[in-house]
Amino acid sequence: xxxxxxxxVVGTGASGLFYxxxxxxxxxxxxxTKTAVDESDSYxxxxxxxxxxxxxxxxxxxxxxxxxxxxxxxxxxxxxxxRTSPEIIADLLRLGVEFETRNGELAYxxxxxxxxxxxLYHEDLTGKEITSKLLAxxxxxxxxxxIENMAMIDLICQQNRCSGVVxxxxxxxxxxxxxDYVVLATGGLGGLFHSSTNLQHLTGxxxxxxxxxxxxxxxxxxxxxxxxxxYSQKPGRRFLISESVRGEGAVLYNRxxxxxxxxxxxxDLLTKAIQExxxxxxxxxxxxxxxxxxxxxxxxxxxxxxxHCLEEGYDITxxxxxxxxxxxxxxxxxxxxxxxxxxxxxxxxxxxxxxxRVHGANRLASNSLLESLVFAKxxxxxxxxxxxxxxxxxxxxDFADYQDLEQLKFDYKTSILDEIERSKVIERIDHKKA
Numbered sequence: 001x002x003x004x005x006x007x008x009v010v011g012t013g014a015s016g017l018f019y020x021x022x023x024x025x026x027x028x029x030x031x032x033t034k035t036a037v038d039e040s041d042s043y044x045x046x047x048x049x050x051x052x053x054x055x056x057x058x059x060x061x062x063x064x065x066x067x068x069x070x071x072x073x074x075x076x077x078x079x080x081x082x083r084t085s086p087e088i089i090a091d092l093l094r095l096g097v098e099f100e101t102r103n104g105e106l107a108y109x110x111x112x113x114x115x116x117x118x119x120l121y122h123e124d125l126t127g128k129e130i131t132s133k134l135l136a137x138x139x140x141x142x143x144x145x146x147i148e149n150m151a152m153i154d155l156i157c158q159q160n161r162c163s164g165v166v167x168x169x170x171x172x173x174x175x176x177x178x179x180d181y182v183v184l185a186t187g188g189l190g191g192l193f194h195s196s197t198n199l200q201h202l203t204g205x206x207x208x209x210x211x212x213x214x215x216x217x218x219x220x221x222x223x224x225x226x227x228x229x230x231y232s233q234k235p236g237r238r239f240l241i242s243e244s245v246r247g248e249g250a251v252l253y254n255r256x257x258x259x260x261x262x263x264x265x266x267x268d269l270l271t272k273a274i275q276e277x278x279x280x281x282x283x284x285x286x287x288x289x290x291x292x293x294x295x296x297x298x299x300x301x302x303x304x305x306x307x308h309c310l311e312e313g314y315d316i317t318x319x320x321x322x323x324x325x326x327x328x329x330x331x332x333x334x335x336x337x338x339x340x341x342x343x344x345x346x347x348x349x350x351x352x353x354x355x356x357r358v359h360g361a362n363r364l365a366s367n368s369l370l371e372s373l374v375f376a377k378x379x380x381x382x383x384x385x386x387x388x389x390x391x392x393x394x395x396x397x398d399f400a401d402y403q404d405l406e407q408l409k410f411d412y413k414t415s416i417l418d419e420i421e422r423s424k425v426i427e428r429i430d431h432k433k434a
Contacts, residue, residue: 004390012146013351017135021141033149035148048244049121069363072360124305152205155344162181181387183347192417224327225325248297254277255281274286333355
């Protein structure tokens, strides 16, 4: 038993940190994270963060988001995200986040499926810039504490009300964290797949626990494939070649070094075109060329990508690189409303593990950090507005359920993958009916 706290946040990516920062100092927030505090996918985001620059851009921003999402988005969620975006950027600037500027003004870039430049960025390390600055602010707050290497393995709940988290440390010891509220900010599920841009420890455990505890899920099979990751035969995470690269003019070639596609198609359509070309070429990759940007532009605009490719043996200022699609982002997840409430009382979900249907069936580039921050802040405001302390006795915990952690991990993975397949079958049936 680790005692009782006010709020537990599971995960230390951008959404979890921003939620914690929006909780007033009179509430204690206990954050736990599966590995090291900075090992989240938020750190890996390269491209940028969208923002509504002015009222003239609202309709096109809205339409671009819906079009990329195949019009399966929740219009109310999209409106909230776009309308709140200037406020979120102001928050980030106040917290010390630095974005690229030109002549003293914020600079904007454009990525695939965007009709206008509306993306703020920091080199090609926007996620790291935002998340590290949020973490620095969290470390200054006396009401927020972080425990690393503490993995959630279950929720403490009864009668559809959540009152804490069961977790295990790196030595396999079980810990109970009781709280008035629990916030799931556990990120994606790329670790379940052979080829993914995600960190391998992100295995969607919250989805398995939600299935176990009858918490509503949504769009579980909506898993985005990023069209361009650096091809490698090495095991482990795939290195992302940002959409911004194509937004700035990089082009794709087939085996005969011929362009075969509009590089700024939405991700799902471009992925499909690349996969078809790979099949025609009987190859595991296609070629990406950034050379027309010029060496100086590449090194300044994409220093991280340049350096990583150089370490892999490719000088992107002089030669093409092999790229291939890989699992990238999870649009489905734990079903939430506009305040990020789940179907279980006193349980919120924010960031990639949540599904408020902002992204629909396919995420528009650079909407993920924005969506995470907008709805994390709304969740924090909602928590405080309706705050209630836990009531009644805590439920009894059967520790026998957690004796074999390896078997539990296997069971969770199996249940998630089975649910994804079951959802695909339902979608096929629904499409036939339509």
